[in-house]
Amino acid sequence: MDLAGKVAWISGAGAGIGRASALLFARSGASVMCADVDAARAEATARAIEETGGRARSQSVDVSDEQAVREALDATAGELGGLDVVFNNAGVGGAGWDRTNAINLSGVFFGLRHGAELLAKRGGGAIVSTASIGGLGGLWSVFASEGPPDDGVAAYVAGKHGVVGLTRQFALHYARRHVRVNAVAPGYITTDMTDRIRAAPGVERAAAELHPLGRFGRPEEVAEAALFLASDRASYITGVILPVDGGYTAR
Numbered sequence: 001m002d003l004a005g006k007v008a009w010i011s012g013a014g015a016g017i018g019r020a021s022a023l024l025f026a027r028s029g030a031s032v033m034c035a036d037v038d039a040a041r042a043e044a045t046a047r048a049i050e051e052t053g054g055r056a057r058s059q060s061v062d063v064s065d066e067q068a069v070r071e072a073l074d075a076t077a078g079e080l081g082g083l084d085v086v087f088n089n090a091g092v093g094g095a096g097w098d099r100t101n102a103i104n105l106s107g108v109f110f111g112l113r114h115g116a117e118l119l120a121k122r123g124g125g126a127i128v129s130t131a132s133i134g135g136l137g138g139l140w141s142v143f144a145s146e147g148p149p150d151d152g153v154a155a156y157v158a159g160k161h162g163v164v165g166l167t168r169q170f171a172l173h174y175a176r177r178h179v180r181v182n183a184v185a186p187g188y189i190t191t192d193m194t195d196r197i198r199a200a201p202g203v204e205r206a207a208a209e210l211h212p213l214g215r216f217g218r219p220e221e222v223a224e225a226a227l228f229l230a231s232d233r234a235s236y237i238t239g240v241i242l243p244v245d246g247g248y249t250a251r
């Protein structure tokens, strides 16, 4: 029970990596606030947790709205009696420049800004954000393309590099106030986000082969890494970007 007695806020908890993390964090003893722009999906995750004996609530939050993020974090502390872990996980792929950066970069910044301050005032805590292998290098396109890069891919890579920078900056800033700040950097994971890639058999194989382990990762495998960074087992770890990528970034 790595998170026994703790309260965790998870954005993007309605699907994919966020949902898997909400379920795992709850199984590990945390009370979980499932935040998502899709209220019904957030509610479904919270219900799944409660049905298996865990404790959870849900919130409808668009992380690109700073005021909404601040209120959501405050409400979590009020409703669940504390706040120990903030997981800035919500993100999109395939959107244009402005929308991608509003969610993937500004959304994480808002979670860090308000989450870190709230945790510091409470005496400490842990923040995890979801970066990407696209935050540690450019993404090799698995689709044939000509002309300029798709602005969604460019925004995705720029934003995820930004998440890496923000993670390091906030880790330094909050170290003496006992808030650890880290990120996971997933490779290709079997979630809705990679549907388009996995729909085309040749493309799916090519994408899988980019990872030395030869396959996509599962959302549960990313959740395990996030749990580690969120828990006291990682008590001497701050400012790191942990690849969960089947060896993609080792090449």
Ligand SMILES: NC(=O)c1ccc[n+]([C@@H]2O[C@H](COP(=O)([O-])OP(=O)(O)OC[C@H]3O[C@@H](n4cnc5c(N)ncnc54)[C@H](O)[C@@H]3O)[C@@H](O)[C@H]2O)c1
Pocket: 011, 012, 013, 014, 015, 016, 017, 018, 035, 036, 037, 038, 041, 061, 062, 063, 064, 089, 090, 091, 092, 093, 103, 107, 130, 131, 132, 133, 185, 186, 187, 188, 189, 190, 191, 192, 193, 194
């Ligand atoms: N799937 C991958 O291959 C992969 C790889 C690297 C990084 N990531 C990152 O992992 C994170 C989670 O992605 P996923 O693969 O689980 O995707 P997903 O599409 O399965 O889930 C994303 C969730 O975020 C929610 N969301 C979207 N915009 C939001 C907003 N503005 N505010 C609040 N919630 C919002 C969606 O409703 C959805 O429930 C993202 O940051 C993504 O960039 C994914």
